[in-house]
Amino acid sequence: MDRAQRILLVDDDPGLLRLLSIRLRSAxxxxxxxxxxxxxxxxxxxxxxxxxxxxxxxxxMDGMALFDNIRERHPTxxxxxxxxxxSIPDAVEATKRGVFSFLTKPFDSSDLMEQVEKALTLxxxxxxxxxxxxQAPWRSEIITRSPLMEDVLGRARMVADSDASVFIxxxxxxxxxxxxRAVHKASPRADKPFVAINCGxxxxxxxxxxxxxxxxxxxxxxxxxxKGLFQAAHGGTLFLxxxxxxxxxxxxxxxxxxxxxxxxxxxxxxxxPVDVRIITATHRDLGEEMGEGRFxxxxxxxxxxxxxxxxxxxxxxxxxxxLASHFLSQxxxxxxxxxxxxxxxxxxxxxxxxxxxxxxxxxxxxEQVVTLSPTPIISEDLVQxxxxxxxxxxxxxxxxxxxxxxxxxxxxxxxxxxxxxxxxRLAKRNRTEFYKLLNRHHLDPTxxxxxxxxxx
Numbered sequence: 126m127d128r129a130q131r132i133l134l135v136d137d138d139p140g141l142l143r144l145l146s147i148r149l150r151s152a153x154x155x156x157x158x159x160x161x162x163x164x165x166x167x168x169x170x171x172x173x174x175x176x177x178x179x180x181x182x183x184x185x186m187d188g189m190a191l192f193d194n195i196r197e198r199h200p201t202x203x204x205x206x207x208x209x210x211x212s213i214p215d216a217v218e219a220t221k222r223g224v225f226s227f228l229t230k231p232f233d234s235s236d237l238m239e240q241v242e243k244a245l246t247l248x249x250x251x252x253x254x255x256x257x258x259x260q261a262p263w264r265s266e267i268i269t270r271s272p273l274m275e276d277v278l279g280r281a282r283m284v285a286d287s288d289a290s291v292f293i294x295x296x297x298x299x300x301x302x303x304x305x306r307a308v309h310k311a312s313p314r315a316d317k318p319f320v321a322i323n324c325g326x327x328x329x330x331x332x333x334x335x336x337x338x339x340x341x342x343x344x345x346x347x348x349x350x351x352k353g354l355f356q357a358a359h360g361g362t363l364f365l366x367x368x369x370x371x372x373x374x375x376x377x378x379x380x381x382x383x384x385x386x387x388x389x390x391x392x393x394x395x396x397x398p399v400d401v402r403i404i405t406a407t408h409r410d411l412g413e414e415m416g417e418g419r420f421x422x423x424x425x426x427x428x429x430x431x432x433x434x435x436x437x438x439x440x441x442x443x444x445x446x447x448l449a450s451h452f453l454s455q456x457x458x459x460x461x462x463x464x465x466x467x468x469x470x471x472x473x474x475x476x477x478x479x480x481x482x483x484x485x486x487x488x489x490x491x492e493q494v495v496t497l498s499p500t501p502i503i504s505e506d507l508v509q510x511x512x513x514x515x516x517x518x519x520x521x522x523x524x525x526x527x528x529x530x531x532x533x534x535x536x537x538x539x540x541x542x543x544x545x546x547x548x549x550r551l552a553k554r555n556r557t558e559f560y561k562l563l564n565r566h567h568l569d570p571t572x573x574x575x576x577x578x579x580x581x
């Protein structure tokens with residue numbers, strides 16, 4: 126648990142306010158306590174809470190009115206309402222409107238602490254992400270509170286000041302282009318062009334012309350001189366996405382451009398000077414690609430001066446509530462929907478999903494539930510249906526191949542009781558290569574030996 130999490134307590138009973146403050150502080154939370162709804166609203170900006178706990182019945186502004194004001198200003202901030210006069214219809218109405226939890230007094234202290242922890246986990250500390258001073262403009266498109274992502278962003282910020290080539294590794298949908306843009310925005314080239322191209326999305330016959338340009342008459346259809354993307358990015362940054370898909374013939378030409386800092390358009394006899402910072406990305410294992418002769422080693426080392434590895438969404442689950450709430454706000458505005466948030470069970474379902482398609486899949490799921498939700502609060506059932514139907518669940522060819530390799534290797538090790546030499550012979554691979562495959566998939570043969578012994 127993050128012990129820096131802040132809670133705003135609101136109750137017009139000073140005795141209960143003091144008692145709750147003591148309980149929450151003893152559990153390690155930072156607590157700000159106020160005695161009215163108006164005082165709570167006045168202190169929101171200063172306290173920047175990640176959770177509000179309020180009494181329902183208060184003089185002046187009651188708990189539901191306070192909740193409505195908070196939801197208007199901070200739609201992702203969770204609110205727990207306490208009441209001595211609660212009824213089931215009141216609780217149902219409150220949760221329909223987006224109240225995180227509705228507890229009736231007297232309540233068990235452990236019940237309250239459980240709801241507090243759950244609310245803070247599922248909110249993802251959204252308010253901190255929105256208002257924290259660390260959220261500098263260069264990284265504003267990357268929504269995170271994950272230590273893993275913060276580490277990557279720290280390295281990105283350090284390398285941005287130099288002209289070193291950056292290589293971004295990450296699964297499909299993890300946000301490689303957003304990271305490339307962040308490096309560009311943090312660099313001295315920020316006011317110059319950022320140009321991106323997906324090397325796997327353009328046929329080989331057109332990719333050379335797209336990158337380097339062409340002269341009039343260089344090929345059929347070349348009716349005029351055309352500048353390439355290197356020239357378009359002059360002074361700025363060129364982002365080559367899915368560099369692992371670039372054909373070998375073009376890899377040779379790209380290497381020459383990087384060495385000479387000259388670009389030669391198709392059909393031209395002389396090179397043109399270019400000044401660009403190169404950022405590349407791929408979801409492929411370039412070590413494997415080089416081993417298979419599909420990627421040039423000299424180009425790899427030219428591009429991979431500084432490597433940034435983006436974690437999959439499943440490894441940064443604390444970001445899921447932040448991202449889901451951000452996407453919901455964007456999409457509700459886009460589609461003109463009055464969707465306000467997720468039911469706690471719906472958010473729990475999102476947080477516990479495996480997300481093979483990463484952030485892109487999360488966006489697709491949120492888009493589907495926003496467009497289909499008949500109520501302001503998105504239900505668990507709707508989220509579950511969207512997760513089951515999401516087309517991103519079909520893995521990419523590379524991901525499917527990795528999964529097949531892992532399952533195949535595990536099966537062979539199981540058959541041989543963890544005997545690597547025997548397993549390598551069955552797989553028709555030499556022992557050294559087989560060990561490399563095991564290391565790539567983090568498979569430990571000794572575990573299979575132990576399993577075989579326990580079964581025997």
